[in-house]
Amino acid sequence: MSTRNVLIVLALVASCGTAEAQVARVFVSVTGNDANVCSNIATPCRTFNGGIAQVDPNGEVIVISSGSYAGATIGKPVKINVAPGAVAFSGLTLTINVASSETVVLRGITLKAATPGTGTGIQLTSGNLIVEDSVVDGWNLGIVVDSAGKVFVSDTTVRSCVAAGVRVNGAAVVAIDNSRFVKNGLGLSPGYAGVDQTAGLLFVGGTEFTGAGYSGISVRNAAQSVIERSHFSHFQYGVISYDTAVVRLSHTTVVENVYGIFTDNTAFTETFGNNEIRGNNINFSGSGPVNPVALQ
Amino acid sequence: MSKGILFGRIVLSALPLLCAASLEAQVARVFVSVNGNDANICSDIATPCRTFGGGIAQVDPNGEVIVIDSGSYAGATINKPVKLNVAAGAVAFSGLPIVVNVGPSEVVVLRGLTLKAATPGVGNGITLNGGTLVVEKTVIDGWYRGIVLSGARAVINDTTVRNCTEYSILGFAALPVTIENSRVLNGGWGISGGSGSTVVVSRTEVAGNYWNGIQAAGPGSVVDVQNCRIYGGTRGLYVTGTSTLRVSDSVVTGNSVALEANGVGAVLESYGNNVVKGVSADVLGTITTVSTQ
Numbered sequence: 001m002s003t004r005n006v007l008i009v010l011a012l013v014a015s016c017g018t019a020e021a022q023v024a025r026v027f028v029s030v031t032g033n034d035a036n037v038c039s040n041i042a043t044p045c046r047t048f049n050g051g052i053a054q055v056d057p058n059g060e061v062i063v064i065s066s067g068s069y070a071g072a073t074i075g076k077p078v079k080i081n082v083a084p085g086a087v088a089f090s091g092l093t094l095t096i097n098v099a100s101s102e103t104v105v106l107r108g109i110t111l112k113a114a115t116p117g118t119g120t121g122i123q124l125t126s127g128n129l130i131v132e133d134s135v136v137d138g139w140n141l142g143i144v145v146d147s148a149g150k151v152f153v154s155d156t157t158v159r160s161c162v163a164a165g166v167r168v169n170g171a172a173v174v175a176i177d178n179s180r181f182v183k184n185g186l187g188l189s190p191g192y193a194g195v196d197q198t199a200g201l202l203f204v205g206g207t208e209f210t211g212a213g214y215s216g217i218s219v220r221n222a223a224q225s226v227i228e229r230s231h232f233s234h235f236q237y238g239v240i241s242y243d244t245a246v247v248r249l250s251h252t253t254v255v256e257n258v259y260g261i262f263t264d265n266t267a268f269t270e271t272f273g274n275n276e277i278r279g280n281n282i283n284f285s286g287s288g289p290v291n292p293v294a295l296q
Numbered sequence: 297m298s299k300g301i302l303f304g305r306i307v308l309s310a311l312p313l314l315c316a317a318s319l320e321a322q323v324a325r326v327f328v329s330v331n332g333n334d335a336n337i338c339s340d341i342a343t344p345c346r347t348f349g350g351g352i353a354q355v356d357p358n359g360e361v362i363v364i365d366s367g368s369y370a371g372a373t374i375n376k377p378v379k380l381n382v383a384a385g386a387v388a389f390s391g392l393p394i395v396v397n398v399g400p401s402e403v404v405v406l407r408g409l410t411l412k413a414a415t416p417g418v419g420n421g422i423t424l425n426g427g428t429l430v431v432e433k434t435v436i437d438g439w440y441r442g443i444v445l446s447g448a449r450a451v452i453n454d455t456t457v458r459n460c461t462e463y464s465i466l467g468f469a470a471l472p473v474t475i476e477n478s479r480v481l482n483g484g485w486g487i488s489g490g491s492g493s494t495v496v497v498s499r500t501e502v503a504g505n506y507w508n509g510i511q512a513a514g515p516g517s518v519v520d521v522q523n524c525r526i527y528g529g530t531r532g533l534y535v536t537g538t539s540t541l542r543v544s545d546s547v548v549t550g551n552s553v554a555l556e557a558n559g560v561g562a563v564l565e566s567y568g569n570n571v572v573k574g575v576s577a578d579v580l581g582t583i584t585t586v587s588t589q
Contacts, residue, residue, distance in 0.1 A: 022414065024368075024391035024412065024413075024414040025368055025389050027366075027367075041366070041368070058412075058413075058438055058459075060410070060412050060437075062366060062387050064366045064387070079412065079437065081389075083385060083387045084384055084385050084387075085384070085386075103458075103459055105437070105458070107435075128482065130459075130482065150482055152458075152481050173504060173527070173550065175481075175501065175504060175525075175527050175528065201528065203525065203547075203549065205501065205525045224550075226527075226547065226549045226571070228547045228571065248549065248571070250547060250571045295568055295570055295572075296570050296571075296578070296583070296585070
């Protein structure tokens, strides 16, 4: 190769570098290849990981067709966005480990354990997470929050997870809105739940929890939950609090469970006089207080 | 070649031009695709445009720009009343802003877009400078400000605004704003009615914003909050200046302060049907309880 040709090649390589510095979005398709230049929709990547590797921090990985996309290890803030109408399936775990100031968005994914009842669907180790319009099915743990960051779950269905649909271990602020938890927490001891919260602040609004299962929401240690405009039915325990936990219930229906509300002796439950808690074998149980609080 | 055939060829070759001319007078809708080209005749779905701007240029005033498949569409400056409508099932992405500036009686509709700042924390996702803006089923992510509103009127439905570093939705002039069934997540400020804007927010989740969830913060601003959830900020609901904020049937919890009225002329009215629980304080300032009728 002549010196001139070498210079041209070097210049081309350099221009590739600059193109990569501004990749606000990439495309992923079941017909793609991770060796492609995936910012071009005509040459998409094949896997989540392939797209994540090529996109800028805070960039968008757009999944354009139905298929199976093989989990992901997410070490930088990205947004996986599945076109509505496509089923972007993964039987492998999505693991998220980003800085505490960084946020990952998952929109429209379908996560189902390759081996039913095992593993974790979404593992948030560090950072913040937004889950929208997704389905998490058949894991041991659907979503695990070990981070102390912020987590937002909306329009999402979590079903058939053996231990818990969502488990919050970190001192996180978790907001769950307009979602469904179906048949999670299939054991017979504390912690088996639709949402098992062992730390942090949990806000649940407009969400359906239904069994079979041990409990809809369990709140443990010094965790606090605010539950609003939600429904709990067909569990052993609708809402259960242990240790020094606090549960606040507003506009919520707890019916057709064995025990409606269980409050352990050092925990407490607050109600705002606008809940329907009836038709359970025992509506209120446990020796902790259930305090009525006035609306303002 | 006979003269007849020659004449026929001339007429046939001129036909597309004639059609183009006559169609352009009545272009109620055009199509946009990532496989298109802005030089196409985009009223034909087989020959769509490539960008929002290309479609907008070809469609009639009040016409519809229909985005038919997923791809990246490069922002738009919208100076005439049009409706951008993304087919459900497509992700119509833009890393560049949308700026709307139409006449006071004109309306622009944005439906189904995905707007994410090319450079995180920089720029405004949507800016309304003139006319009425309707935003439906749209995701706005990672800008400095998500939606900045002046002009005649704004209506926002079924929309998610997240990860914006300053204001997520900002009323910036004396215009009516209606926000319904939406989410405002993980921003600096959530929804701010400033500069005389009159804002109604209903059935909306405002969570995890660093500063105030919803505020009335300008001289003469009015904000009504109904059936909303405001979680995890510095203040849940905040009113300052000669402004009014009314709250009904809402849950305001997990903010440092749930409700705050600050300073002379700040009016905070509650209908007595809210869950109010702050981390350090429930209420600062004077709250007036009014009855429902």
